[in-house]
Amino acid sequence: MSKTILMTTAAATAALLAAPLQAQDDASSAFEEAIGAPQPVTNYPDPWPLQNLIEDGVLTVGTTGSSPPRTFVDPNSGELTGSYVELFEKLAEDLGLEIEFVQLDWAGILPGLAANRFDLACDGASWNPERLGSDQFLMTSPTGLNATVGITTSDTGLTSFDDVASGTIGGVRGEIYFEGAQEALPDAEAVDFPGLQESLLGLMNGQAEVIVMNLSNALSVMEDSPMAEDLVLVGPALEVFPQSLCVNPNEPDLLVAVNTLLGNYRADGTLSELIGKYATSTAEVDLLNRIGY
Incomplete structure (x- = not known):
């Protein structure tokens, strides 16, 4: 008898809990259906009253x-x-x-x-x-x-960051991807460059075995660079970030x-x-x- 009462009570409790959840789901669906596709905000100031621009206008x-x-x-x-x-x-x-x-x-x-x-x-x-x-x-x-990856030349034989744990990595001075790679690979020698093009030149000159950069830049370089056929992506990504x-x-x-x-x-x-x-x-x-x- 007690077992039957407990089971009945549990079922009733579950039903009571499920009802509000179902109501929420129904309300959410109705809300999404009413709004339709994503709607841009249109009721903002035009022109926007910006007070502290370096130069007005x-x-x-x-x-x-x-x-x-x-x-x-x-x-x-x-x-x-x-x-x-x-x-x-x-x-x-x-x-x-x-x-x-x-x-x-x-x-x-x-x-x-x-x-x-x-x-x-x-x-x-x-x-x-x-x-x-x-x-x-x-x-x-x-x-x-975006994500932190690397680029190397095919003759190095490198494909992962594990392979360069004690090698030489390069990157753009002050970039978070390069700084993060130095923390992740403390035994690697690090060489910094002022910009992306200088770092790629350093790769070709043998100043670094791997150039660390974000995935967006890496994919662009591997598609558009004159030396694209000689380049290999190094991964998996050390970090993914907004x-x-x-x-x-x-x-x-x-x-x-x-x-x-x-x-x-x-x-x-x-x-x-x-x-x-x-x-x-x-x-x-x-x-x-x-x-x-």
Whole structure:
């Protein structure tokens, strides 16, 4: 009798718990059906009242111009181009601003924001605790996912980071991927370079066995570089991380504006379209939902 009562009580309790959950599922489905496809936000200020721009009416952007396919100099036209160059231009247009690019090495980008040299920067800065908590710059919502990999030449016979545990690794000075690889491979000798092209030259000259970089850059190099046939991808990835743009710390209003527009570009497909225009895959955008974006 007691067993029967307990079983009946348990069944009733389960039914009572399930009912609210079913109601929630039904409500969620109805809500999604009512809204339909992702809807960009349209009721924002136009023009946006930005108070602390470096120059009134101008969005000043710091970029390396040496991180293909996101930002690079077209060898035929000599013009700055790339998916993130177009993203910066789109942001400026939608904010009702002219745009001015300032080119400099990566090592000067974040200090340049802190020194009030530009309003917006970073061709996808990787998240870490120090950057997210910094008072030297602000980080936007993610624009993509990336990963730390390496590139080597086929004659080294290397295919994984385990193979280079005590070898020589190279990378761009100040880049988080290179710094992370040095921590992951403490016995490896490290050689730093001012930029991506210099690091690739160092690889060909034998200054480093493996050049560490983000996966986006690595895929671009292996597709477009004149020496692509001699290059091998080194993995698996040491780290996977979200990346974003960086905003001048004196301009929290610009952060709000940029985050609003980035959300729109995710919703209406603009961000994926810009990435796909210059890269073979849009996975870095498509997989943002894996981290809740």
